Amino acid sequence: MNPDHREQIQRLNKIQGQVKGIVRMIEEKRYCIDILNQIKAIDKALQKVSRGVMERHLNHCVQGAIQAKDQAQSSEKIAEIMKLLDTQK
Amino acid sequence: MNPDHREQIQRLNKIQGQVKGIVRMIEEKRYCIDILNQIKAIDKALQKVSRGVMERHLNHCVQGAIQAKDQAQSSEKIAEIMKLLDTQK
Amino acid sequence: MNPDHREQIQRLNKIQGQVKGIVRMIEEKRYCIDILNQIKAIDKALQKVSRGVMERHLNHCVQGAIQAKDQAQSSEKIAEIMKLLDTQK
Amino acid sequence: MNPDHREQIQRLNKIQGQVKGIVRMIEEKRYCIDILNQIKAIDKALQKVSRGVMERHLNHCVQGAIQAKDQAQSSEKIAEIMKLLDTQK
Numbered sequence: 001m002n003p004d005h006r007e008q009i010q011r012l013n014k015i016q017g018q019v020k021g022i023v024r025m026i027e028e029k030r031y032c033i034d035i036l037n038q039i040k041a042i043d044k045a046l047q048k049v050s051r052g053v054m055e056r057h058l059n060h061c062v063q064g065a066i067q068a069k070d071q072a073q074s075s076e077k078i079a080e081i082m083k084l085l086d087t088q089k
Numbered sequence: 090m091n092p093d094h095r096e097q098i099q100r101l102n103k104i105q106g107q108v109k110g111i112v113r114m115i116e117e118k119r120y121c122i123d124i125l126n127q128i129k130a131i132d133k134a135l136q137k138v139s140r141g142v143m144e145r146h147l148n149h150c151v152q153g154a155i156q157a158k159d160q161a162q163s164s165e166k167i168a169e170i171m172k173l174l175d176t177q178k
Numbered sequence: 179m180n181p182d183h184r185e186q187i188q189r190l191n192k193i194q195g196q197v198k199g200i201v202r203m204i205e206e207k208r209y210c211i212d213i214l215n216q217i218k219a220i221d222k223a224l225q226k227v228s229r230g231v232m233e234r235h236l237n238h239c240v241q242g243a244i245q246a247k248d249q250a251q252s253s254e255k256i257a258e259i260m261k262l263l264d265t266q267k
Numbered sequence: 268m269n270p271d272h273r274e275q276i277q278r279l280n281k282i283q284g285q286v287k288g289i290v291r292m293i294e295e296k297r298y299c300i301d302i303l304n305q306i307k308a309i310d311k312a313l314q315k316v317s318r319g320v321m322e323r324h325l326n327h328c329v330q331g332a333i334q335a336k337d338q339a340q341s342s343e344k345i346a347e348i349m350k351l352l353d354t355q356k
Contacts, residue, residue, distance in 0.1 A: 008115055009116070012108055012115075015108050016108045016109065019104050019105045020101075020105065022101055022138070026094050026101075027098070031150075032143070032145060032150060035142050036143060036146070036173055039135055039138060039142070040139075043135055046135075049111070050129075051349065051353060053124050053125055054125060054349070054352065055349050056121060057122065057125070058348065059345055062333075063341060063345075066329075066333035067333055067334070067336060078322070078326060078330075080122050081325065082318065082322050084122065084125055084126065084129075140260065143260070144256070147260070148256055151244075152252060155240075155244040155245055156247060163241060164237075167233070167236045167237055171232070171233050174229065174232065174263075175229060187293060190286055190287075190289055190290045190293075191290070194283055194286045197282050197283045197286060200316070201279045210321070210328060211347050211348075211351065213320050214317060214321060214324070215351065217313055218317075218351070220313060221310065221314075224309060224310055224313075227289070228303060228307075231299050231302050231306070235300065235303070259300075262300065262307070
């Protein structure tokens, strides 16, 4: 398997453990602010996976379409990215 | 168990399934944009858990401290929330 | 005037100058990434104003309502904050 | 002037007016939540300008570099975008 994929999967496995950790925190009635900080940590970890996928996408799929001078494909790729960014916020 | 907690735990269990789904999407080399949209869906689901915990926190812990007219406690509670919001972005 | 208000107004005046600066950058056809970084700086400055107003709100209006043991008012205040946070993202 | 630039400048002029409006709201001691909602509206308007500049950047500068098959330039363009997105959050 691609080493980049392996890294993402390791991150995602860690995130799964963190989500399970939140369940435990709620069951143990831990302090809300601690739970919220832990959720924020998961959010950041997910963000990192997302950035990795995006970088790969720009470097492969998008560059490929543009280099192939396939104008329709290139425009579609850019429209997809803009749509994703728009709904990000 | 508190019905509010039960709802949060159900959400977190669903999130765990979604994270596992991303692993599968990467293994199956699915299209990057589809993976990114799926990560965004998890992000929104986590956000909902976070809002629920925050609402509970404001309605219980924070109101409690303020009603008890414990000024030091109230100020600390508000400082905690501000710190959390500051690092949110 | 309240020193806290004075500080916010100074920040907002600076932000107005920064927005005018972006107009100039566009007119001078400056590099897109430089413009985007400058917009991000404005966004952060606005965020600071927003945090300041929120902190004041929690420390004054919200604490006031809760201390007055006005349950309807307190609940409304907390609902307002939650609504604001929900649409933030 | 480019019609796209004209549109962005109109938006920025409107944003300047909105920032001035916040100053007035603070001077008139308007309700905090109303001020916060107004700041959020400015934030969204700025976001729109930012998205417009980004879209133009992808369609012109980035496509140009990739089509020219200038690998160093293309990689730099993509790195710039990733850096911008990383600090966005």
